Amino acid sequence: MPHRLSSELDRHRQRKGSDLDEPLLADFRVGVDNVIFSVDTDLQRLLVLLVMRQEEPFLGQWCLPGTLVRNGEALEAAADRILAEKIRVQNLYLEQLYTFGGPMRDPREAKDSYGVRYLSVSYFALVRYSEAELIADGVSGIAWYPMNQLPDLAFDHAKIIQYGHCRLRNKLEYSPVAFEVLPEVFTLSDLYQLYTTVLGENFSDYSNFRSRLLKLKFLEDTGIKASRGAGRPASLYKFDAEAFAPLKDKALVFI
Amino acid sequence: MPHRLSSELDRHRQRKGSDLDEPLLADFRVGVDNVIFSVDTDLQRLLVLLVMRQEEPFLGQWCLPGTLVRNGEALEAAADRILAEKIRVQNLYLEQLYTFGGPMRDPREAKDSYGVRYLSVSYFALVRYSEAELIADGVSGIAWYPMNQLPDLAFDHAKIIQYGHCRLRNKLEYSPVAFEVLPEVFTLSDLYQLYTTVLGENFSDYSNFRSRLLKLKFLEDTGIKASRGAGRPASLYKFDAEAFAPLKDKALVFI
DNA sequence: ACAAAAGTGTTTTTTATACACCCATGC
DNA sequence: GCATGGGTGTATAAAAAACACTTTTGT
Secondary structure, eight states: OOOSOHHHHHHHHHHTTOOOSSOOBOEEEEEEEEEEEEEETTTTEEEEEEEEOOSSSSTTOEEOOEEEOBTTOOHHHHHHHHHHHHEEOSOEEEEEEEEEOOTTSSTHHHHTOSSEEEEEEEEEEEEOTTTOEEOOOSSSOEEEEEGGGOOOBSTTHHHHHHHHHHHHHHHHHHSTTHHHHSOSEEOHHHHHHHHHHHHOGGGOOHHHHHHHHHHTTOEEEEEEEEOOSSSOOEEEEEEOHHHHGGGTTSOOOOO | OOOSOHHHHHHHHHHTTOOOSSOOBOEEEEEEEEEEEEEETTTTEEEEEEEEOOSSSSTTOEEOOEEEOBTTOOHHHHHHHHHHHHEEOSOEEEEEEEEEOOTTSSHHHHHTOSSEEEEEEEEEEEEOTTTOEEOOOSSSOEEEEEGGGOOOBSTTHHHHHHHHHHHHHHHHHHSTTHHHHSOSEEOHHHHHHHHHHHHOGGGOOHHHHHHHHHHTTOEEEEEEEEOOSSSOOEEEEEEOHHHHGGGTTSOOOOO
């Protein structure tokens, strides 16, 4: 936030490019990068959405879908915009992740060195895999990558993804994000598989997971049964947001 | 992060100030604002450091200590710099909080409207009250304000403080930040008082708090006793960082 | 009939909560 | 000696973890 005299700001503008020893204020381009996660429960894979860079620097390398922020556009609006450009979804969860803004994180800073800095406000998103439709514009590459098979990434995007992965794991444990990714109705095994896919096999036993969740009373049994191949058909449940509301601020554990 | 063609960037620069319907990239001033907390255990008060604004806008109003980011300066370095300008401390805890970047959060955006946006990357800090020495430069006001008696604040700084307060409460519960604020050696009541001051009276019973903490085995009893007025003298403990290290990633609860 | 998946229950261990009580010091 | 704050222990309740077992389907 600004606390400098506006006269100093003016001096800064005049002197731009000069090499005085007095430190100058940096000029920023602010970008937004989305770490968009999805879970393929069938293949038990945690996926991240990547796009292929169409220009320099890092032309031809994979990176996170991002954009520069426009005039009059809120940060989250920019995150929404780039997301909507790449993917069609009905439901999504989106929140700010972290701001990466060290100098030299973008090679353009060095090259044309107008003193322009590139700052990235990263966002974390979770979308429903089954209903997520990728928008391929014919030219640019776009694909889901499994978290354990990420390619080389442009900029510091590998770091951003790691950060997002941490957040996802934590979110799962103490907040109901899972229900943003699951279909309207789902079986408890669906839910369990989602958790194991993200947190790993050994986070909890199925039957304990099950009883813990049901004791919280915000999963409503629709009574409808879903038969998937062999085995006993499972009850379809739905998340009851109203029943969850009073628990919102409590430190509850889903694991 | 930048994904636009550099040619578009050039067009943007030429057209700056024109009113075409095509959306233009925003030019950003990036500031850093610190929410610096401290705990006065004697008076049982949670404090925030505020400074008086010396210029327009909001001249004469209290706000968070902040600064604009300089050329070649990392965000956290800017946060460190402004902190060091206002306060002398040996120990501190500093981490990024959130980035506030909606349009019109700074009145200067509207007034001189070069399309310049003011973005604030906020940082969260915790300092030891007893050893924190405020730097008064004679002109500018600077003061600790109790969280429950905050004055009117410039910009959206009240919101930023609320956000920081949430973070502080959460941090206390699952991470050892408390030991950053306490002196090298401290009594368990000191620690307990710190927790009650931040979290409120009814978070836990003293004796349970005590045994829970001691069971974690990272508080070392120095054997030295501290007598403070009446009552039995208390043992002085010190935080053992090595003993804590293996617990670092575990989801442990301090409350 | 039997394998596969869903769902229930039981036992053991650990942790949380609410207290009651003893200890060491200053006045 | 007694108020004051420090420190220990115990009894009860609740939660986590491990695992055995029953139920309902497809083949």
